Amino acid sequence: xxxxxxxxxxxxxxxxxxxxxxxxxxxxxxxxxxxxxxxxxxxxxxxxxxxxxxxxxxxxxxxxxxxxxxxxxxxxxxxxxxxxxxxxxxxxxxxxxxxxxxxxxxxxxxxxxxxxxxxxxxxxxxxxxxxxxxxxxxxxxxxxxxxxxxxxxxxxxxxxxxxxxxxxxxxxxxxxxxxxxxxxxxxxxxxxxxxxxxxxxxxxxxxxxxxxxxxxxxxxxxxxxxxxxxxxxxxxxxxxxxxxxxxxxx
Numbered sequence: 203x204x205x206x207x208x209x210x211x212x213x214x215x216x217x218x219x220x221x222x223x224x225x226x227x228x229x230x231x232x233x234x235x236x237x238x239x240x241x242x243x244x245x246x247x248x249x250x251x252x253x254x255x256x257x258x259x260x261x262x263x264x265x266x267x268x269x270x271x272x273x274x275x276x277x278x279x280x281x282x283x284x285x286x287x288x289x290x291x292x293x294x295x296x297x298x299x300x301x302x303x304x305x306x307x308x309x310x311x312x313x314x315x316x317x318x319x320x321x322x323x324x325x326x327x328x329x330x331x332x333x334x335x336x337x338x339x340x341x342x343x344x345x346x347x348x349x350x351x352x353x354x355x356x357x358x359x360x361x362x363x364x365x366x367x368x369x370x371x372x373x374x375x376x377x378x379x380x381x382x383x384x385x386x387x388x389x390x391x392x393x394x395x396x397x398x399x400x401x402x403x404x405x406x407x408x409x410x411x412x413x414x415x416x417x418x419x420x421x422x423x424x425x426x427x428x429x430x431x432x433x434x435x436x437x438x439x440x441x442x443x444x445x446x447x448x449x450x451x452x
Contacts, residue, residue: 334401
């Protein structure tokens with residue numbers, strides 16, 4: 203069974219508990235709408251301690267998971283959130299004598315994802331067993347590591363890391379969607395390095411303008427992206443009816 207997981211990284215400075223609204227809807231509604239429109243996703247799970255995100259998850263039929271306990275003020279990393287949710291999903295499906303074939307990971311603090319992007323990623327992994335994941339990425343050449351700087355002890359700037367040769371376009375994961383295999387998720391731990399849930403062989407799902415909404419000024423950018431996809435202001439359009447599933451897939 204192919205399922206989706208909406209995680210809720212509570213690290214947006216201007217929107218605690220991911221309370222942003224975009225085009226009159228909670229931001230978390232958009233990844234849920236995308237999952238609902240996918241021809242492959244059969245169930246969506248939600249892991250959140252936010253009343254706003256939990257409420258919109260219930261509206262779109264997402265099954266709630268137990269969120270991890272936080273004993274400190276710093277938000278948990280994506281890796282810790284996914285590592286906590288994944289065994290719960292496995293156990294839930296095991297009770298139905300089903301196994302998760304692929305997991306579509308979505309994020310409550312961004313809406314730059316569509317049903318088509320999800321389906322393109324799923325289809326790619328079904329076609330190529332060697333792929334570890336497919337992930338949405340956006341082109342940010344202005345922020346290539348070759349241009350990054352950091353402040354040194356003297357208070358001046360120096361290269362963030364040793365100068366690297368030109369290596370082509372700079373594609374950054376944009377937290378739209380990740381379609382991951384169980385073999386990668388089984389190895390994930392709370393203290394895994396950043397983006398460990400991508401694995402090693404990553405197919406890029408290229409788009410433009412992706413990224414989380416952490417600041418007020420990013421809301422108009424998100425609204426522009428959504429309007430470019432044909433999304434209208436609230437009241438929201440009903441998700442399109444799912445196409446018939448392909449034969450041989452549950």
